[in-house]
Amino acid sequence: MKHLLTVLALWTFAILPPVAAAEPAEPVVIGLSYPRTGHYKEEGLAQMRAALLAVEQINARGGVLGRPLALTHRDSAARPEKARANIDSMAAEGATMFFGSVSSAEAIAAGEQAKQHDRLYFATIGYSNDVTTEKGHRHIFRESTSATMTGRALGQYLTRHFPDKKYFYITADYNWGHTSESSLREHTDTLDSNVHPGVTVPFPNARRVDHVSALEQAAASDADVLVLVLYGNELVRAMRIADSMGLNRSKQIVVPNLTQTVLEQIGPSISVGTIGAEHWLWRVPEQENSQAGRDFIEHYKKKYEHYPSSASASAYTVIYQWADAVERSRSFATGAVQKALENHSYSLLKGPSQWRSFDHQNVQTVYVIKVNDLATVIGHPSRQDYFEIVHQLNGEQAAIGHEQWLAARKAAGQAETLQ
Template identity: 45%
Template structure:
């Protein structure tokens, strides 16, 4: 009887101890608000991924120094997508399991779409941080997916403002990645520049993912033989760098104006000032924007980023930084981390942060914003600049580049998609 009593006491004691440890662990977990960055830490878009991590970490550092969110610190969970859709989706499961109440990140559009679809299954908001395919907020648009940077449609419309003025009646050649993102941009740019004719304005496709030197050499030989005046290099990340290397080796920049529709500072740095010289493209933001237009909050971000990392922020870093602040703003305005409350707070919300006014559109969750057309400066000027990172001269700022709601509805209707995000 004594043995049974002692054994029972020991068992009860052990159970209470286990419950106590579990409660302590749960209490520890509840001390922070967790968000999950789902980004490429490896692969051909790793530089853009690293920029996102830096931007997010700086935002979290600042927010926590100011008291956190609802009395709790913000905590960043991270997972590497390697820009692979299946991996990006699986990461969402793991990040949610670890306690993430919001997710963000991107580079490849297909990875963003896959991750956002999985986030919807968990009823979590997913912010696209990089990824230009029109389908993200078009055909694949859904209730839990928001995109902070611009779309291919928006970039193409801004670029067309420049190209239709300064490159009017020129012959174009499109060097396009064989991805939905590549096709999306080419189609939009052809439409807005009136270069739809494939005979008059030819194209070559490169494999996606992982094109190699010979792929670009073969495509660029066609470009050289075409007699084109304008070469549209519709490539991202390291693929753009490979293309520019071959363009330089073949002396094509002496014969053609080179357009890279979607540029980032990270891509420019990877290519280097010599290869980038005079390349024209579009950006949703560049660190020169706050200084050219006198946006005080944008200047604060740039200077804090340089102090923290001894680097200037790219648009990828700015996007991640802005998303964290917009999430926190929505939590503060609603007093809640409930997903449905946050969606309602974000939809049609107008704000100013790193540049002029931006809007989270309610019908498609695309961020409405100014788009900038830029040209890479001369090599010697870049080499003499602060940190050798002053790559871009702003040629134009273009607003109202977004797809109109009736056009968005037409695209959705043709493809049998609901006209209200679900």
């Protein structure tokens, strides 16, 4: 009898249809266009590292709406035409949203191309005002701060600590350079170019002789403050030349957007005392008691054996904020995600931030920073304690107001709402 029951059980199992394995959920593709080569490749690498970490973490917790994320990426070399081609290529691959950039011109170009595909584009880095003013549209969001936000924060600090000083400006000849210089002049009361002169250097192909000539003019001036409105490799070169000329010892050097990745290329020893601004640095989570920020730093350090920069934080924030908007709207559709982001307030890697609805600017605290002396830098176990936060300005006070935004749009012949 026992033998018969065994045979029947085996026979029953044999004739039952096999249980179909659950089909894996189709991945959701997100696209990163970033400079892997060229002037800003270090900032690009920082974005890629953070993006990989964010995707890995989100997938480990079950993905977005039950679907895993897949990251596709292309090298833009920070060139607008390459950024446009990258968006087209990744759209053909099925990417549902895009992010990246270091150059403002690159961000604008990529955002315009994303609009053609009815996809959102998040400018991780791109400080020129026009990214979210004259060139703004409903498909682009900017995570980093604007030139106005930087100028207002720096202006408060410099006016207080360097009153009645003469300035000399050396500026990269493109949108970011011009809007950054204009904002800083306005907020330091240095608009009179006869008293506070300046020169421009070509962008993006400035030669060493261009920087030498500009710095020689600064050295010959009676300026107390030297403002280098430069970025990436061009700032690295200019700072090294300034050091060889002793300008970093005879004048106060100010760099509107002074990032960790650029400082590491310059070398902290020749940058001691340089003043700049940032929208995030790894000291911020500790200062603002952000547990998510602390966790991000620890996970990043464990994975890459390096502290994250603001470029890393921007890319990481963009992916998490997009994923959160998808979850809250229960949709991957561009319009639904856009609406979920607009006027959404959150705290992730720092204190409160908001995606503003009328211009899609991320409104957040701006930090004025000063490069530490070498003993402080190397005294920290990381040997990356580069900056002291000497002042900060909250996002609402720093960001351009609605009336000013409308005036800029009207002057450019743009609609009064994002289109």
